[in-house]
Amino acid sequence: MNINILLTFINTNTGWSTQIAIIMIISNILSIIIGRYAIQVRNLGSSIPIAGLEDFGVTELLATTSLGHILGAGTILGLRSTGML
Template sequence: MVLSLLATMPTTVEWTPMVGVVMIVCNVAAIAIGKFKIDQPSAGPTLPMSNMFGGMGFPALLATTSFGHVLGIGVILGLANMGII
């Protein structure tokens, strides 16, 4: 049963510079979305160069980059299944 389940799993995408660019774009988009959608983005411990991230605090940056990675995984797998990357 386990072997049949593993046989149905899709293969993963090998890392290329294009995959890295897609992940960076997804993280920047997630930070931009989070900056405007989080109620108190500057709450919590501050970052050393918070103006680089729009004045966001550490919890907001951690949340947005986590969302960016989840978004990036979906975009990368979707583009790979379409044959674009």
């Protein structure tokens, strides 16, 4: 396969900015808030004693921030494809 053909499809305007960072932070915080109330079986691992999350464990934090990154990446790609970013 010719590598030059593949390189023509790469978008070179994919830099990181503060707008993208703010979108990712907001989507992660929103996902943690949703996960805090949506996860029914909690506290299976060690808990996080920060910010009143006593029964919110590390596994729940990793799961919600993973979802937050998926939502953030989708939001960033959607906003970038419409030209808003």
